[in-house]
Amino acid sequence: MVAIKPITDQEPNTNLVINTNRHTYLLELKLVTRAADMTYALRFTYPEPPKKTGDVRRDPGNPCDGPVQNGPYQKRS
Known part of the structure; x- marks a missing residue:
């Protein structure tokens, strides 16, 4: 419970932020x-x-396993 009482009636408008572990109000x-x-x-x-x-969620497997492969590779000296 939150109780708030203004101490003046000369424009006491304000805002209030309440943070909990689940929500922010x-x-x-x-x-x-x-x-x-x-x-x-x-x-x-x-x-x-x-x-x-x-x-x-099923494991989609290794995306590299399949008929399409990159290549041929050549090693540069």
């Missing part, structure tokens, strides 16, 4: 006069992480 804080404009609770909903499929 950038919040803009503004003092409002109407109760209808206030936010009392802020909740974030995250999508489910993608499920791992049974597909295993």
Whole structure:
């Protein structure tokens, strides 16, 4: 929980950065006069992480193994 109370009403608008091990939150804080404009609770909903499929990445093998080869090479003296 984060609780913030302004110490002045003379333009206390500011920003707040909250870093966690999973997300970074950038919040803009503004003092409002109407109760209808206030936010009392802020909740974030995250999508489910993608499920791992049974597909295993197969080794494509050595790309040099095949009918096409570079050559012929000659050694310079």
